[in-house]
Amino acid sequence: MNYDEAKMKFVSTWGSLGTLWGINKAMAQIQALLFISTKPLSMEDVMEDLKISRGNTSMNLRQLMDWGIVTKEIIPGERKEYFTTEKNVQELARIIAKERSRREIQPVIKVLKEVSSITDDGTEKTRELIKQTKALHDLTETADDMIHKMATQKQNWITKSVLKFMK
Amino acid sequence: MNYDEAKMKFVSTWGSLGTLWGINKAMAQIQALLFISTKPLSMEDVMEDLKISRGNTSMNLRQLMDWGIVTKEIIPGERKEYFTTEKNVQELARIIAKERSRREIQPVIKVLKEVSSITDDGTEKTRELIKQTKALHDLTETADDMIHKMATQKQNWITKSVLKFMK
DNA sequence: ATAAACTTTCAATAATTATTGAAAGTTTAA
DNA sequence: TTAAACTTTCAATAATTATTGAAAGTTTAT
Structure with a gap:
Protein backbone atom coordinates (compact mmCIF):
# COMPACT_ATOMS: atom_id res chain seq x y z
CA MET A 1 0.00 0.00 0.00
CA GLU A 86 -6.94 20.23 15.67
CA LYS A 87 -4.04 17.81 15.38
CA ASN A 88 -3.98 16.49 18.90
CA VAL A 89 -6.23 13.46 19.15
CA GLN A 90 -6.94 13.86 22.85
CA GLU A 91 -8.04 17.41 22.33
CA LEU A 92 -10.09 16.34 19.34
CA ALA A 93 -11.84 13.68 21.41
CA ARG A 94 -12.47 16.24 24.12
CA ILE A 95 -14.10 18.73 21.77
CA ILE A 96 -16.29 16.14 20.11
CA ALA A 97 -17.44 14.63 23.39
CA LYS A 98 -18.30 18.02 24.78
CA GLU A 99 -20.23 19.14 21.72
CA ARG A 100 -22.21 15.95 21.44
CA SER A 101 -23.18 16.22 25.05
CA ARG A 102 -24.37 19.75 24.58
CA ARG A 103 -26.21 19.09 21.35
CA GLU A 104 -27.79 15.73 22.02
CA ILE A 105 -27.45 14.37 25.50
CA GLN A 106 -28.52 17.44 27.46
CA PRO A 107 -31.88 17.80 25.68
CA VAL A 108 -32.64 14.14 26.31
CA ILE A 109 -31.79 14.44 29.98
CA LYS A 110 -34.21 17.31 30.17
CA VAL A 111 -37.06 15.26 28.68
CA LEU A 112 -36.31 12.25 30.85
CA LYS A 113 -36.46 14.44 33.89
CA GLU A 114 -39.78 15.90 32.82
CA VAL A 115 -41.29 12.53 32.06
CA SER A 116 -40.06 10.91 35.24
CA SER A 117 -41.63 13.75 37.22
CA ILE A 118 -45.24 13.18 36.23
CA THR A 119 -47.54 12.63 39.15
CA ASP A 120 -47.82 9.06 40.29
CA ASP A 121 -51.49 8.12 39.98
CA GLY A 122 -50.80 4.74 41.50
CA THR A 123 -51.48 2.69 38.38
CA GLU A 124 -48.97 0.07 37.43
CA LYS A 125 -48.21 1.54 34.02
CA THR A 126 -47.54 4.99 35.45
CA ARG A 127 -45.27 3.52 38.07
CA GLU A 128 -43.34 1.59 35.44
CA LEU A 129 -42.97 4.69 33.27
CA ILE A 130 -41.67 6.70 36.18
CA LYS A 131 -39.37 3.97 37.34
CA GLN A 132 -37.83 3.24 33.98
CA THR A 133 -37.41 6.83 32.84
CA LYS A 134 -35.83 7.61 36.19
CA ALA A 135 -33.36 4.79 35.70
CA LEU A 136 -32.53 6.05 32.23
CA HIS A 137 -32.24 9.57 33.54
CA ASP A 138 -29.74 8.46 36.12
CA LEU A 139 -27.74 6.43 33.66
CA THR A 140 -27.69 9.15 31.05
CA GLU A 141 -26.75 11.79 33.54
CA THR A 142 -23.94 9.72 34.97
CA ALA A 143 -22.60 8.88 31.54
CA ASP A 144 -22.78 12.51 30.59
CA ASP A 145 -21.01 13.45 33.79
CA MET A 146 -18.29 11.06 32.86
CA ILE A 147 -17.93 12.65 29.47
CA HIS A 148 -17.65 16.06 31.03
CA LYS A 149 -15.08 14.97 33.51
CA MET A 150 -13.08 13.52 30.69
CA ALA A 151 -13.57 16.62 28.68
CA THR A 152 -12.28 18.98 31.31
CA GLN A 153 -9.49 16.68 32.34
CA LYS A 154 -6.47 18.66 31.26
CA GLN A 155 -3.97 15.91 30.90
CA ASN A 156 -4.00 12.74 28.99
CA TRP A 157 -6.81 11.08 30.87
CA ILE A 158 -7.23 8.25 28.59
CA THR A 159 -3.78 6.76 28.34
CA LYS A 160 -2.90 7.27 31.97
CA SER A 161 -5.89 6.57 34.07
CA VAL A 162 -8.24 4.26 32.38
CA LEU A 163 -6.60 0.90 32.55
CA LYS A 164 -5.74 1.37 36.17
CA PHE A 165 -9.28 2.46 36.98
CA MET A 166 -10.80 -0.44 35.19
CA LYS A 167 -8.99 -2.73 37.63
CA MET B 1 -48.61 16.00 31.82
CA GLU B 86 -34.01 -5.88 28.72
CA LYS B 87 -35.32 -3.81 31.58
CA ASN B 88 -32.11 -3.20 33.45
CA VAL B 89 -30.50 -0.03 32.15
CA GLN B 90 -26.98 -1.07 33.08
CA GLU B 91 -27.34 -4.29 31.22
CA LEU B 92 -28.88 -2.43 28.31
CA ALA B 93 -25.94 -0.04 28.18
CA ARG B 94 -23.56 -2.98 28.32
CA ILE B 95 -25.17 -4.75 25.39
CA ILE B 96 -25.30 -1.66 23.24
CA ALA B 97 -21.72 -0.69 23.95
CA LYS B 98 -20.51 -4.15 23.13
CA GLU B 99 -22.43 -4.41 19.89
CA ARG B 100 -21.36 -1.02 18.65
CA SER B 101 -17.77 -1.86 19.33
CA ARG B 102 -18.05 -5.05 17.37
CA ARG B 103 -19.94 -3.56 14.47
CA GLU B 104 -18.26 -0.23 14.06
CA ILE B 105 -15.17 0.36 16.14
CA GLN B 106 -13.34 -2.87 15.44
CA PRO B 107 -13.38 -2.47 11.66
CA VAL B 108 -12.03 1.06 11.97
CA ILE B 109 -9.25 -0.06 14.27
CA LYS B 110 -8.29 -2.61 11.67
CA VAL B 111 -8.04 0.01 8.91
CA LEU B 112 -6.13 2.42 11.11
CA LYS B 113 -3.64 -0.27 11.88
CA GLU B 114 -3.20 -1.12 8.22
CA VAL B 115 -2.78 2.49 7.21
CA SER B 116 -0.37 3.32 10.00
CA SER B 117 1.75 0.36 8.95
CA ILE B 118 2.65 1.51 5.45
CA THR B 119 6.36 1.74 4.83
CA ASP B 120 7.89 5.06 5.76
CA ASP B 121 9.42 6.46 2.59
CA GLY B 122 10.86 9.37 4.51
CA THR B 123 8.67 12.08 2.95
CA GLU B 124 6.99 14.50 5.25
CA LYS B 125 3.48 13.65 4.13
CA THR B 126 4.00 9.93 4.65
CA ARG B 127 5.42 10.58 8.09
CA GLU B 128 2.43 12.74 9.00
CA LEU B 129 -0.01 10.10 7.77
CA ILE B 130 1.71 7.43 9.81
CA LYS B 131 1.98 9.60 12.87
CA GLN B 132 -1.61 10.77 12.87
CA THR B 133 -3.21 7.46 12.05
CA LYS B 134 -1.11 5.85 14.76
CA ALA B 135 -2.35 8.41 17.25
CA LEU B 136 -5.93 7.74 16.20
CA HIS B 137 -5.35 4.04 16.36
CA ASP B 138 -4.11 4.32 19.92
CA LEU B 139 -6.96 6.54 20.98
CA THR B 140 -9.60 4.38 19.35
CA GLU B 141 -8.14 1.23 20.77
CA THR B 142 -7.96 2.65 24.27
CA ALA B 143 -11.48 3.98 24.10
CA ASP B 144 -12.67 0.66 22.82
CA ASP B 145 -10.81 -1.09 25.61
CA MET B 146 -12.60 1.11 28.06
CA ILE B 147 -15.93 0.21 26.56
CA HIS B 148 -15.11 -3.46 26.85
CA LYS B 149 -13.97 -3.15 30.41
CA MET B 150 -17.20 -1.41 31.21
CA ALA B 151 -19.14 -4.03 29.36
CA THR B 152 -17.68 -6.96 31.22
CA GLN B 153 -17.75 -5.22 34.56
CA LYS B 154 -20.26 -7.28 36.44
CA GLN B 155 -21.40 -4.82 38.99
CA ASN B 156 -22.72 -1.39 38.66
CA TRP B 157 -19.58 0.15 37.27
CA ILE B 158 -21.02 3.40 36.36
CA THR B 159 -22.65 4.58 39.53
CA LYS B 160 -19.99 3.33 41.85
CA SER B 161 -16.62 3.84 40.29
CA VAL B 162 -16.70 6.66 37.86
CA LEU B 163 -16.92 9.75 39.98
CA LYS B 164 -14.18 8.55 42.25
CA PHE B 165 -11.96 7.68 39.31
CA MET B 166 -12.47 11.00 37.66
CA LYS B 167 -10.94 12.61 40.73
C1' DA C 1 -15.51 53.40 -7.19
C1' DT C 2 -14.42 49.28 -9.81
C1' DA C 3 -13.28 44.79 -10.67
C1' DA C 4 -11.09 40.65 -9.61
C1' DA C 5 -10.76 37.00 -6.22
C1' DC C 6 -12.84 34.65 -3.35
C1' DT C 7 -16.93 32.72 -0.18
C1' DT C 8 -21.69 31.94 0.96
C1' DT C 9 -26.40 30.91 0.12
C1' DC C 10 -30.10 28.24 -1.38
C1' DA C 11 -33.45 26.23 -4.69
C1' DA C 12 -33.10 22.26 -7.48
C1' DT C 13 -31.67 17.57 -7.77
C1' DA C 14 -29.58 13.33 -6.52
C1' DA C 15 -28.57 9.76 -3.30
C1' DT C 16 -29.70 7.35 0.59
C1' DT C 17 -32.58 5.37 3.96
C1' DA C 18 -37.06 4.10 5.95
C1' DT C 19 -41.67 2.45 5.32
C1' DT C 20 -45.49 0.23 3.34
C1' DG C 21 -48.47 -3.50 2.03
C1' DA C 22 -49.52 -7.45 -0.13
C1' DA C 23 -47.88 -11.97 -1.54
C1' DA C 24 -45.36 -15.81 0.08
C1' DG C 25 -44.00 -18.45 3.95
C1' DT C 26 -44.64 -20.84 8.43
C1' DT C 27 -46.82 -22.89 12.32
C1' DT C 28 -50.57 -24.86 14.83
C1' DA C 29 -54.97 -27.12 15.69
C1' DA C 30 -58.25 -30.18 14.42
C1' DT D 1 -54.40 -32.46 5.03
C1' DT D 2 -56.56 -28.22 5.39
C1' DA D 3 -57.26 -23.77 6.81
C1' DA D 4 -56.79 -20.22 10.04
C1' DA D 5 -53.51 -17.43 12.51
C1' DC D 6 -49.74 -15.47 12.39
C1' DT D 7 -44.83 -13.78 10.52
C1' DT D 8 -41.50 -12.67 6.99
C1' DT D 9 -39.95 -10.94 2.69
C1' DC D 10 -39.25 -7.60 -0.70
C1' DA D 11 -40.36 -4.56 -4.68
C1' DA D 12 -42.47 -0.18 -4.84
C1' DT D 13 -42.82 4.24 -2.77
C1' DA D 14 -42.16 7.87 0.47
C1' DA D 15 -39.36 10.58 3.45
C1' DT D 16 -35.14 12.29 4.62
C1' DT D 17 -30.61 13.89 3.94
C1' DA D 18 -26.65 15.28 1.11
C1' DT D 19 -24.89 17.59 -2.90
C1' DT D 20 -24.61 20.60 -6.69
C1' DG D 21 -23.93 24.86 -9.13
C1' DA D 22 -24.86 29.28 -10.20
C1' DA D 23 -26.33 33.74 -8.46
C1' DA D 24 -25.60 36.82 -4.75
C1' DG D 25 -22.54 38.48 -1.38
C1' DT D 26 -17.97 40.01 0.49
C1' DT D 27 -13.39 41.49 0.68
C1' DT D 28 -9.24 43.43 -1.09
C1' DA D 29 -6.23 45.95 -4.22
C1' DT D 30 -5.81 49.66 -7.10
Missing part, protein backbone atom coordinates in the same frame (compact mmCIF):
# COMPACT_ATOMS: atom_id res chain seq x y z
CA ASN A 2 1.50 3.30 -1.08
CA TYR A 3 0.86 6.78 0.25
CA ASP A 4 -2.06 7.62 -1.99
CA GLU A 5 -3.85 4.38 -1.37
CA ALA A 6 -3.31 4.67 2.36
CA LYS A 7 -4.52 8.25 2.35
CA MET A 8 -7.66 7.38 0.43
CA LYS A 9 -8.36 4.46 2.67
CA PHE A 10 -7.96 6.55 5.77
CA VAL A 11 -10.10 9.41 4.51
CA SER A 12 -12.95 7.19 3.39
CA THR A 13 -12.91 5.00 6.48
CA TRP A 14 -12.86 7.97 8.78
CA GLY A 15 -15.61 9.46 6.67
CA SER A 16 -17.88 6.49 7.02
CA LEU A 17 -17.21 6.44 10.74
CA GLY A 18 -18.62 9.94 10.85
CA THR A 19 -22.01 8.66 11.90
CA LEU A 20 -20.47 7.21 15.03
CA TRP A 21 -19.62 10.66 16.25
CA GLY A 22 -22.70 12.21 14.69
CA ILE A 23 -21.43 14.14 11.69
CA ASN A 24 -21.93 13.52 8.01
CA LYS A 25 -19.61 11.88 5.55
CA ALA A 26 -18.29 14.93 3.75
CA MET A 27 -17.63 16.68 7.04
CA ALA A 28 -15.72 13.72 8.41
CA GLN A 29 -13.73 13.35 5.22
CA ILE A 30 -12.72 16.97 5.17
CA GLN A 31 -11.60 16.70 8.75
CA ALA A 32 -9.67 13.53 7.95
CA LEU A 33 -7.94 15.22 5.05
CA LEU A 34 -6.88 18.16 7.16
CA PHE A 35 -5.85 15.82 9.91
CA ILE A 36 -3.13 14.20 7.84
CA SER A 37 -2.13 17.25 5.86
CA THR A 38 1.24 18.78 6.66
CA LYS A 39 0.00 22.26 5.87
CA PRO A 40 -3.22 24.26 5.88
CA LEU A 41 -5.49 23.62 2.88
CA SER A 42 -7.63 26.02 0.88
CA MET A 43 -11.20 25.35 -0.13
CA GLU A 44 -9.87 24.71 -3.61
CA ASP A 45 -7.50 22.06 -2.29
CA VAL A 46 -10.23 20.27 -0.41
CA MET A 47 -12.67 20.34 -3.33
CA GLU A 48 -10.11 18.92 -5.67
CA ASP A 49 -8.89 16.24 -3.38
CA LEU A 50 -12.27 14.95 -2.29
CA LYS A 51 -14.07 15.78 -5.52
CA ILE A 52 -16.89 17.62 -3.88
CA SER A 53 -18.51 20.86 -4.94
CA ARG A 54 -17.61 24.32 -3.76
CA GLY A 55 -20.90 24.77 -1.95
CA ASN A 56 -20.62 21.49 -0.14
CA THR A 57 -17.07 22.25 0.89
CA SER A 58 -18.00 25.66 2.14
CA MET A 59 -20.94 24.42 4.20
CA ASN A 60 -19.09 21.55 5.76
CA LEU A 61 -16.04 23.60 6.59
CA ARG A 62 -18.33 26.00 8.33
CA GLN A 63 -19.90 23.23 10.34
CA LEU A 64 -16.50 21.96 11.33
CA MET A 65 -15.67 25.45 12.52
CA ASP A 66 -18.94 25.57 14.47
CA TRP A 67 -17.89 22.38 16.17
CA GLY A 68 -14.59 24.03 16.99
CA ILE A 69 -12.61 21.31 15.25
CA VAL A 70 -11.36 23.34 12.32
CA THR A 71 -9.96 26.87 12.27
CA LYS A 72 -9.24 29.39 9.56
CA GLU A 73 -5.65 30.14 8.99
CA ILE A 74 -4.62 33.43 7.46
CA ILE A 75 -1.60 33.07 5.26
CA PRO A 76 0.14 36.42 4.70
CA GLY A 77 0.10 37.50 1.11
CA GLU A 78 -2.60 34.98 0.20
CA ARG A 79 -6.08 36.00 -0.69
CA LYS A 80 -7.63 32.59 -0.11
CA GLU A 81 -8.62 31.29 3.26
CA TYR A 82 -6.80 28.28 4.58
CA PHE A 83 -7.96 25.70 7.06
CA THR A 84 -6.43 23.46 9.68
CA THR A 85 -7.86 20.97 12.11
CA ASN B 2 -50.64 12.82 32.02
CA TYR B 3 -49.57 9.26 31.37
CA ASP B 4 -50.28 9.20 27.65
CA GLU B 5 -48.51 12.48 26.98
CA ALA B 6 -45.54 11.39 29.05
CA LYS B 7 -45.40 8.06 27.29
CA MET B 8 -45.52 9.65 23.85
CA LYS B 9 -42.89 12.15 24.79
CA PHE B 10 -40.61 9.47 26.10
CA VAL B 11 -41.04 7.18 23.12
CA SER B 12 -40.45 9.88 20.55
CA THR B 13 -37.50 11.43 22.36
CA TRP B 14 -35.86 8.11 22.83
CA GLY B 15 -36.60 7.36 19.21
CA SER B 16 -34.90 10.46 17.93
CA LEU B 17 -31.95 9.73 20.16
CA GLY B 18 -31.60 6.46 18.31
CA THR B 19 -28.96 7.90 16.05
CA LEU B 20 -26.75 8.54 19.06
CA TRP B 21 -26.50 4.86 19.68
CA GLY B 22 -26.62 4.01 15.99
CA ILE B 23 -30.04 2.53 15.41
CA ASN B 24 -32.97 3.88 13.48
CA LYS B 25 -36.02 5.71 14.74
CA ALA B 26 -38.56 2.91 14.53
CA MET B 27 -36.19 0.50 16.21
CA ALA B 28 -35.52 2.88 19.06
CA GLN B 29 -39.21 3.64 19.49
CA ILE B 30 -40.15 0.00 19.65
CA GLN B 31 -37.49 -0.56 22.26
CA ALA B 32 -38.72 2.45 24.21
CA LEU B 33 -42.27 1.16 24.13
CA LEU B 34 -41.25 -2.24 25.43
CA PHE B 35 -39.04 -0.61 28.00
CA ILE B 36 -41.93 1.05 29.78
CA SER B 37 -44.47 -1.66 29.20
CA THR B 38 -45.55 -3.70 32.21
CA LYS B 39 -46.08 -6.78 30.10
CA PRO B 40 -44.81 -8.36 26.88
CA LEU B 41 -46.30 -6.89 23.71
CA SER B 42 -47.36 -8.57 20.49
CA MET B 43 -46.51 -7.28 17.04
CA GLU B 44 -50.10 -6.14 16.82
CA ASP B 45 -49.73 -4.10 20.00
CA VAL B 46 -46.59 -2.42 18.76
CA MET B 47 -48.03 -1.62 15.33
CA GLU B 48 -51.10 -0.09 16.83
CA ASP B 49 -49.34 1.92 19.44
CA LEU B 50 -46.66 3.38 17.18
CA LYS B 51 -48.76 3.41 14.04
CA ILE B 52 -46.23 1.63 11.92
CA SER B 53 -46.80 -1.13 9.40
CA ARG B 54 -46.60 -4.82 10.05
CA GLY B 55 -43.54 -5.22 7.84
CA ASN B 56 -41.68 -2.43 9.52
CA THR B 57 -42.50 -3.78 12.95
CA SER B 58 -41.39 -7.26 12.00
CA MET B 59 -38.08 -6.10 10.57
CA ASN B 60 -37.22 -3.83 13.44
CA LEU B 61 -38.15 -6.35 16.08
CA ARG B 62 -35.84 -8.75 14.37
CA GLN B 63 -33.02 -6.24 14.39
CA LEU B 64 -33.56 -5.61 18.07
CA MET B 65 -33.34 -9.33 18.64
CA ASP B 66 -30.13 -9.44 16.60
CA TRP B 67 -28.74 -6.78 18.90
CA GLY B 68 -29.75 -8.94 21.82
CA ILE B 69 -31.88 -6.19 23.33
CA VAL B 70 -35.26 -7.76 22.76
CA THR B 71 -36.37 -11.34 23.27
CA LYS B 72 -39.37 -13.37 22.22
CA GLU B 73 -41.64 -14.41 24.97
CA ILE B 74 -43.85 -17.45 24.57
CA ILE B 75 -47.13 -17.01 26.33
CA PRO B 76 -48.83 -20.38 26.93
CA GLY B 77 -52.08 -20.72 25.12
CA GLU B 78 -51.33 -17.75 22.88
CA ARG B 79 -50.66 -18.14 19.21
CA LYS B 80 -49.01 -14.75 18.77
CA GLU B 81 -45.43 -14.04 19.64
CA TYR B 82 -44.76 -11.59 22.40
CA PHE B 83 -41.73 -9.42 22.96
CA THR B 84 -39.88 -7.93 25.90
CA THR B 85 -36.78 -5.81 26.18
